[in-house]
Every structure is written in structure tokens, then in C-alpha cells.
Amino acid sequence: MSLRPPSHLAGASAAEAAFDALGHEILAEKAAALGRAGQRVEETLARLRDNADEQLRPLLLKDAAEAVHGYFIQRELCGLRKHDAVIREYNIPKAVLARLGAK
Template sequence: MVKPEAGTAALDNEIMAERASSLGAAEAKVIAAMSALATAGTDNTTALAHGRSVVWAYFVHRELIGFRQHTEVIQSLNIPPEVIAGLGAIEKRQ
């Protein structure tokens, strides 16, 4: 006898694995950007803008998966207040 729920369970597991993998990759980008920002300093506008962009994308990714609170990751990834203050801001292109 064919059990359709067995097929959907396998698919659900595959989807969950992809979500975890993509979230891990986004977090790795945040870690790299925060490391570069720590080296360059928050006065470096390029590093700061990149950090804001990467963190914003990571937070959107987390929210799409269902994680609405970011306080713990802000602390654990050492995301500085200067980054948080400019999340979602788009710089004027010339």
C-alpha cells in the first residue's frame, strides 16, 4: 500500500535541510563581514555598508524561515550597533 505522507515527509526533510544549509551560508557571510569590519573599523564606510547589507539579508532570511527575534544572534555574532542602526538603508547611487 502506498502512503503519500511518507513521500511528503521525505520532501519536508529535504526542504528543512536546504533551509538549514542556506541559513548557515548566510551566517558565514555575516561572520566574515563582521571580521572584516572589526579589522577595518566602523569608520570605514565601505566595510560598514557591506556589513549592513549582509546582516540585513541574513535577518530577512531568518524571518522567512520563522525566526523573528534577532537579539541572540546580534550578541553571539558581535554585530556592532553601527551596523544595526543602518539596516535596510540604501545608499544613494551617483
């Protein structure tokens, strides 16, 4: 009995096949990192919305802005350049966006 390699690897050398596997691994890690960054945005925004203490607000705004900034950077690393939809989806407050330099 003989085995054939998958059709997408039939013409590829071993080095190309290994690079393709590495490329898939990198894409999977980018997606996982994007998910973790999104989770952090959700958590920091929830703390900001749920806390009524005015003395804590600047710290919570700073944490939320850092989380959103990291999320935007991770999105851009994944090739996603426009953030309008996620700003609406996460309902990111203007006070957080202002800390990022957005209008």
C-alpha cells in the first residue's frame, strides 16, 4: 500500500512544508493573542462601568486605555486596520479613546 501526501503538499519540498506548518502555528498564536486581548478589554471596561468611586476612575481609565491600545495593536498585527466596528461592539467610552489620541 502506498500513501500520497496531501495535494497541497504534493509539489512542496520538506522545507516549504515545514514553513507552512510554522505559518499556521503563527496564525493560530496571533488569533489566540487577539482573543486574550479582547477578553482583557471586556474585563477592564466592565470594571470601569461598574465602579462609582471617582477616586479610582483615573486608574480604571488608564487600565482600560492600555487594554484597548494593546487590543488595537494585536488587531493590526492580524491585518485588521479599521477599529470602528469593535469600538461600537465593545462600547468603548470616549474617555478611553481620548487617552489613545482618538477623536
